[in-house]
Amino acid sequence: MSIVLCRVDDRLIHGQVVVGWGRPMGINLIILVDDQVAASEWEQELYRMAVAPEIEVRFVTVAQATAELGEWQSNGKRGLVLTGDLETMAALHAASPEIIHRINLGGIHHRPGRRERLPFIYLTDQELHRLTALEESGAVISAQDLPTTPPVALRNLG
Amino acid sequence: MNQRVRALFRLFAIQGTWNYERMLGVGMGYAAEPLLEDLKAVDPVRHGEAVVRSAEFFNCHPNLAGLALGATVRAEYEGVPGPQIVRLRTALCSPLGSMGDQLFWAGLVPALVGLTVIGVVLGAGWWAIAGFLLVYNGIRIWTGYWSLRTGMASGMRVGAAIGSSWLPKAMEWITPTAGFVLGATVPLVVAWYLDGFGWAAAVGAAGVAVAGFALTRWFGPGLTSVRFALLAMVLLLLFRRIGL
Numbered sequence: 143m144s145i146v147l148c149r150v151d152d153r154l155i156h157g158q159v160v161v162g163w164g165r166p167m168g169i170n171l172i173i174l175v176d177d178q179v180a181a182s183e184w185e186q187e188l189y190r191m192a193v194a195p196e197i198e199v200r201f202v203t204v205a206q207a208t209a210e211l212g213e214w215q216s217n218g219k220r221g222l223v224l225t226g227d228l229e230t231m232a233a234l235h236a237a238s239p240e241i242i243h244r245i246n247l248g249g250i251h252h253r254p255g256r257r258e259r260l261p262f263i264y265l266t267d268q269e270l271h272r273l274t275a276l277e278e279s280g281a282v283i284s285a286q287d288l289p290t291t292p293p294v295a296l297r298n299l300g
Numbered sequence: 301m302n303q304r305v306r307a308l309f310r311l312f313a314i315q316g317t318w319n320y321e322r323m324l325g326v327g328m329g330y331a332a333e334p335l336l337e338d339l340k341a342v343d344p345v346r347h348g349e350a351v352v353r354s355a356e357f358f359n360c361h362p363n364l365a366g367l368a369l370g371a372t373v374r375a376e377y378e379g380v381p382g383p384q385i386v387r388l389r390t391a392l393c394s395p396l397g398s399m400g401d402q403l404f405w406a407g408l409v410p411a412l413v414g415l416t417v418i419g420v421v422l423g424a425g426w427w428a429i430a431g432f433l434l435v436y437n438g439i440r441i442w443t444g445y446w447s448l449r450t451g452m453a454s455g456m457r458v459g460a461a462i463g464s465s466w467l468p469k470a471m472e473w474i475t476p477t478a479g480f481v482l483g484a485t486v487p488l489v490v491a492w493y494l495d496g497f498g499w500a501a502a503v504g505a506a507g508v509a510v511a512g513f514a515l516t517r518w519f520g521p522g523l524t525s526v527r528f529a530l531l532a533m534v535l536l537l538l539f540r541r542i543g544l
Contacts, residue, residue: 153359156394157401165522178387185387187459191395191468194521251357252321261320 145173145214145221145241148234151248152226154179155189155199158248159224162288164197171219173200175207175234176226204230208237215241228269235281245276246293247285259299262287270300304448306334311369311444314362322357328369329355335373335452350376353385360393361400363443368392370451371458378455388456395459399467404440406524407474412436414481414529421492476517478525483512486532490540508532 146167151159154174163169172193179185180203193199198219202210207223211234214221223242225231228250235242249262256264263285265273277283277296286293314327332354339347353372360368368389375385412432419428454461462468484505491501512528 153390153393156359157398160398179391182387184456184459185391187463188391188395191459191462192398258321264321 144216145211145223147246148223148231148242148244149246149248150225150228150231150250152251153249154224154226155192157192158288159222160193160197162290163222163248166289167220167222169220169222170196171198171200171214171217171221173202173207173214173221173223174225175202175204175223175230177203180206204233207234211238211241228272232272232276235276235279239280243280243282245281245283247273247283248287260285260294263299265299273299303334303337304452307331307369308366308444308448310334311362311366311448312441314365322355323359324362324365325356325358328358328365331365331369332373335369336376339376346376346379349382353382353389356386356389358389358393360396361404363404363440364396364400364447366444366447366449367396367451367458367462370448370453371455372451374452374455380456384456388458392458395462399462399471402471402521403467403474406521406526407471407478408439409436410525410529411474411478411481414478414485417485418481418488421488475520475525476513479512479516479520479523479528480509481512482525482529483532484509486529487536490533490536508536 146169147163149159149163154176155172159172164172174189179189180201186199186201189201190199211223214223223234225234231242231245235245247263250256250264250269251262252258252264255266256269257266258264259270273283273296283296284293285296285299310327310331310333314324314331317326317330318324319326329351333351336347336350336354339350350373353376354369358365358368371392372385372389375388412435416428416432419431424431450461450465451458487501487504487508491498491504512525512532516523516525516528
């Protein structure tokens, strides 16, 4: 059918993604966009273990993803685009703003310099400014870990 | 005390400092500390870095955390570059979380609770409850020991070690088995509550048990044993209400 969810989560593929979002949304294609994982077979093997065999998992680089977004949007599958960081999602949005339109912040965890915005979202002020700029360029951004919890709009994360 | 035994004891307290910032991270660091001791004499700088890395953000099922702990400690001793060890930790969160949840929370625990309830209904009383505590904790402790040993033995190749271990096979069987047990439990408990236990209830229990096994095998993992048991309970009470 199309890409139904674009998520930023530094844990990449895990229970919240596969079970929490995957099942209720009927997702049968997970596209993990990460240059390092795309080049590492042992990491791919580990991530694949967490996913039921009926769900297809594609490991792609940012360049491959920007080239193939159009095809995933029309290939009849219900796809989830997953990135581990904000920069990758911003690059995908820049390449295809219509497809990467609504962005879900699902898990950005503690690192030195980051401040807690929600229990599952930690951002530096600079990262927050970059997200605000992304929203000004047309993206719709909200933080939500699971479909059963209410989404929090970007402007309420400050 | 042996370093591995100390690490194993500490692993059982891995959730003691659970928090949103690092989740199991601090617990992992505490468990890794005795295992990393020998690195201090070999390479003190590396030892310091390894201790810091071991306590960073981490999350998975607590009973399987030993696989990640053992694998990353071995990688530290083998001199694998730090960023690669961080990536290994991140990648392990995913399968160890989903496999552990499916195996323990959605499989083994409901299956053992079902068996315990059947034991109580059939008159075993407190012995059934003591048996549950003994068996569940026995499995949990053995899994912790096995996880740590396997992780230490495989290092960066831990993915292949998990793939060829008993874990994937156990996951395939645990949900239908839990469905079978809970299927048998539901009519027994309902009969026990309502009017004692007779042949009709025994036949009913066998029927629901077989249905539970088959349905959770065909429609799993969407249909978990817990969902099946709840559905069976509601249907039984409805039938009872309309006098069937």
